[in-house]
Amino acid sequence: MINFHIIKTLVAKELKLFMKNRFFALITVLGMFFYILVYFLMPKTVNETLKLGIYAPTIPPILEQFQGEGLKLDSFDSEEKLKNAVLQGKVSAGIAFPVDFMKIIATGERPTLKLFILSNLPSEVKSAVELMLNELILMQTGHPLSVEVKQEILGYDMLGKQIPPRKLIIPLLAFILILTEGWGLATLIAEEIEKKTIQALLVTPITIRDIFIAKGITGTALAFIQVTFFLIITGGLSKEPLLILTTLMMGAIMITGFSFLIGSVAKDFMSVLGWGIIMFFGMSFPSFNILFPGAIITDWIKLIPSYYLVETIYRVINYGYGWKEVWLYLIYILAFSIGLLLLGTLSLRRRFQ
Amino acid sequence: MNLKRIFILLGKELIYSSKSFLFIWILVAPIFVTLLFSLVFGTLFREKPRLGIFDLGTSQLVEMAKTTDSLSLKLYNNHVDLKKAVEKGVIDFGLILPPDYDNSLITGERVELQVYTWGQSLAKNRMILGVTIANLSRKISGIESPLKIETITLGDTKSIPWEDRILPFIVLMAVFLGGVFLPATSLIEEKNKGTIQAVIVTPITTAEIIIAKGSLGVILSMLMGIIILFLNNAFGNQPLLLLTLLLLGAIMAATISLMLGTLIKDFTTLFSVWKSGGILLFFPALAYIFPQIPQWLSKLFPTYYLITPIVEVIQKGAGWQEAWLNMTVLSGVDVLLIVILLVIIKVKNPFTA
Numbered sequence: 033m034i035n036f037h038i039i040k041t042l043v044a045k046e047l048k049l050f051m052k053n054r055f056f057a058l059i060t061v062l063g064m065f066f067y068i069l070v071y072f073l074m075p076k077t078v079n080e081t082l083k084l085g086i087y088a089p090t091i092p093p094i095l096e097q098f099q100g101e102g103l104k105l106d107s108f109d110s111e112e113k114l115k116n117a118v119l120q121g122k123v124s125a126g127i128a129f130p131v132d133f134m135k136i137i138a139t140g141e142r143p144t145l146k147l148f149i150l151s152n153l154p155s156e157v158k159s160a161v162e163l164m165l166n167e168l169i170l171m172q173t174g175h176p177l178s179v180e181v182k183q184e185i186l187g188y189d190m191l192g193k194q195i196p197p198r199k200l201i202i203p204l205l206a207f208i209l210i211l212t213e214g215w216g217l218a219t220l221i222a223e224e225i226e227k228k229t230i231q232a233l234l235v236t237p238i239t240i241r242d243i244f245i246a247k248g249i250t251g252t253a254l255a256f257i258q259v260t261f262f263l264i265i266t267g268g269l270s271k272e273p274l275l276i277l278t279t280l281m282m283g284a285i286m287i288t289g290f291s292f293l294i295g296s297v298a299k300d301f302m303s304v305l306g307w308g309i310i311m312f313f314g315m316s317f318p319s320f321n322i323l324f325p326g327a328i329i330t331d332w333i334k335l336i337p338s339y340y341l342v343e344t345i346y347r348v349i350n351y352g353y354g355w356k357e358v359w360l361y362l363i364y365i366l367a368f369s370i371g372l373l374l375l376g377t378l379s380l381r382r383r384f385q
Numbered sequence: 386m387n388l389k390r391i392f393i394l395l396g397k398e399l400i401y402s403s404k405s406f407l408f409i410w411i412l413v414a415p416i417f418v419t420l421l422f423s424l425v426f427g428t429l430f431r432e433k434p435r436l437g438i439f440d441l442g443t444s445q446l447v448e449m450a451k452t453t454d455s456l457s458l459k460l461y462n463n464h465v466d467l468k469k470a471v472e473k474g475v476i477d478f479g480l481i482l483p484p485d486y487d488n489s490l491i492t493g494e495r496v497e498l499q500v501y502t503w504g505q506s507l508a509k510n511r512m513i514l515g516v517t518i519a520n521l522s523r524k525i526s527g528i529e530s531p532l533k534i535e536t537i538t539l540g541d542t543k544s545i546p547w548e549d550r551i552l553p554f555i556v557l558m559a560v561f562l563g564g565v566f567l568p569a570t571s572l573i574e575e576k577n578k579g580t581i582q583a584v585i586v587t588p589i590t591t592a593e594i595i596i597a598k599g600s601l602g603v604i605l606s607m608l609m610g611i612i613i614l615f616l617n618n619a620f621g622n623q624p625l626l627l628l629t630l631l632l633l634g635a636i637m638a639a640t641i642s643l644m645l646g647t648l649i650k651d652f653t654t655l656f657s658v659w660k661s662g663g664i665l666l667f668f669p670a671l672a673y674i675f676p677q678i679p680q681w682l683s684k685l686f687p688t689y690y691l692i693t694p695i696v697e698v699i700q701k702g703a704g705w706q707e708a709w710l711n712m713t714v715l716s717g718v719d720v721l722l723i724v725i726l727l728v729i730i731k732v733k734n735p736f737t738a
Contacts (some may be wrong), residue, residue: 063661069673070664073678080507119539144533151538156433159454162514163520164535168525169532178490180497181515181521185506186472197675218651228436247549305656309414324475325505 038238042246043253056138063212064081067205074201084161085123087114089131093129103164107143111146118148125149128237137173145286162225164334188351193293194378195350198324202268203342204319204350206259206280211315213255214287215308221247221380222312244377251291252284259284272348275355279365283297283341286369290315322346337368386596387659390589395599398571409472415613417560434510436517436710437476439467442484449521455513468501477506478514490526550619553692557575559613560691561633564606564638565645568598569655572646591730595643602639607631619699626698626705634691634714640722647729669693690715 083104095105106123108114114126126148130136136143145165149158154240224230259280263269269276290311298304318339333339340361347353355362368373439461440447445491450458461467471479479501483489489496498518502511575581585591610631614620620627651653664671669683669692683689694711697703 066664080509102508142532144535147534149535149536149538156455159530163455165532165534166514166520166530167516175528177522178493178495178518180495181500182497183500184426185502185504189504191508217655223653299520
């Protein structure tokens with residue numbers, strides 16, 4: 033039989049100890065502040081357009097047609113102004129057409145174009161601009177290519193609505209907050225085992241189950257409160273808040289289960305640190321997959337429990353997914369959370385019996 | 386102060402610390418991160434558009450694309466793998482070349498190209514890849530470049546590749562992970578177990594203990610810094626200058642560690658400080674990775690004065706003359722930290738029973 037009064041007292045004791053340690057509390061607040069700061073320092077837009085400057089006394093008609101998605105052309109009155117625009121970084125490169133450009137083209141001669149680039153322009157951009165100019169002139173001189181391109185977009189077409197790094201980093205930062213709290217919980221458990229305070233508690237009417245439940249509630253609550261606060265500030269709860277909060281709550285339970293597992297195998301702080309680092313890197317791997325798409329191409333990533341958690345948060349925040357679209361992921365998260373919590377609890381219980 | 390006693394203490398520290406998991410992790414982590422960043426993220430961060438080709442014939446386009454600077458190329462042996470790679474964002478474009486593509490181009494026969502586009506591919510990448518494929522196809526069909534391009538380079542700054550941008554982060558991690566954790570954990574452990582109180586009743590003084598533990602941090606920190614610079618082929622032409630900088634950085638790390646070890650009572654609090662305060666150390670490296678972050682902010686963080694000269698020496702070939710100002714500030718920070726440490730030890734007198 034679960035004794036709720038004892039659990040309540042134990043949770044209150046844990047939270048009181050947390051709040052009593054002013055330094056600990058201050059550091060937690062400070063950490064939160066820096067996580068939020070990192071979020072706001074990340075770029076809030078994606079620059080997906082190549083901006084080129086043009087100086088053309090006689091503007092080739094094809095120039096206007098060539099402008100479109102991915103390329104923006106800015107015209108300048110003189111070569112000098114064009115150069116300044118390049119130097120000031122207003123355009124990626126500047127192209128100066130000769131005065132008699134159209135005449136040269138008409139005679140079939142090869143015109144010479146001046147390409148102004150900054151010394152730090154990546155070589156691939158320079159090469160791309162040169163290829164573009166070639167293509168432009170070939171189109172102007174009427175050299176059609178006998179190729180028909182059949183294009184198929186795979187996945188959501190994000191053209192013009194790319195997700196900025198600031199939004200991409202939310203699942204990573206949110207998950208790191210939960211993970212670090214879980215790490216802290218594992219440390220607390222290991223410390224109690226090392227100092228034998230758990231054994232001291234067990235001579236009172238408090239049972240092992242009461243202790244685990246209380247610790248689980250404390251760890252989950254602390255992680256959940258912090259991550260919720262983080263998401264409120266960063267706007268991560270603007271879409272489907274209940275769905276996000278449910279996902280995070282299950283995530284916090286999942287990490288609590290992991291913490292119990294670590295606490296059950298770790299002998300001291302050092303081993304908590306060792307196992308914790310493995311958990312930290314392993315579990316944060318799927319977040320990197322979101323931040324850097326294409327980095328991890330193996331399907332093995334789907335075996336990492338956190339994959340479903342960060343994917344759910346990412347899809348809800350950035351693609352507007354709802355309950356209907358992510359229900360299967362939620363079941364996976366729930367299954368992993370319950371499984372890990374049970375495994376962790378059993379493992380810890382075994383250590384004490 | 387007795388040098389012989391300090392060396393004996395240092396030797397014992399080295400023997401006992403090397404047996405802990407933390408020590409091994411401190412040695413392994415920076416190497417692991419270097420490999421991870423270099424192999425996975427180093428290539429991923431490259432801003433070149435990524436083209437994948439599955440060639441059903443033997444088109445020249447493949448060989449030509451290999452030498453084109455405007456894209457990075459990946460070849461596939463079948464249609465399924467190519468499509469999967471596009472879906473996962475490994476490549477921006479997946480191009481299937483028909484069996485007789487080159488002949489069709491030469492004879493002017495209409496030819497169909499199947500292109501898969503990754504939905505998250507940036508507009509400029511799509512444009513660059515499209516233009517490049519068109520341009521290479523034109524070359525195969527025998528159409529020569531219709532223009533001459535005169536490239537004029539402006540400014541004298543160099544583009545910093547992603548592999549170089551992550552170097553400060555890796556260096557800082559190498560120097561600070563060991564430097565901060567080892568002396569602090571050693572001090573806390575000895576305080577908790579009471580062994581430090583046992584030692585100071587012998588002729589060994591507090592200062593000798595502090596110097597021995599700090600020296601271990603400095604040695605480990607420097608050693609890791611050297612290994613990481615070697616692994617990244619970053620020793621350059623100024624090894625002595627780099628060693629001096631690493632030494633100053635190691636002193637900073639070890640002094641911070643001793644301050645933490647003196648003030649903090651348990652590992653949980655140490656862990657919390659690292660969790661939240663770590664970002665104070667790593668902020669300049671983060672700002673270096675993401676130039677969008679206001680760079681002046683980095684100057685407020687002491688590690689800026691360590692990574693800036695290191696980066697300048699490695700990437701810009703700077704020497705003592707260019708590095709002296711940052712080195713002076715770094716030395717000043719070290720002196721200030723040492724003074725603070727001495728005050729803390731004097732005021733708190735933490736090792737008395």
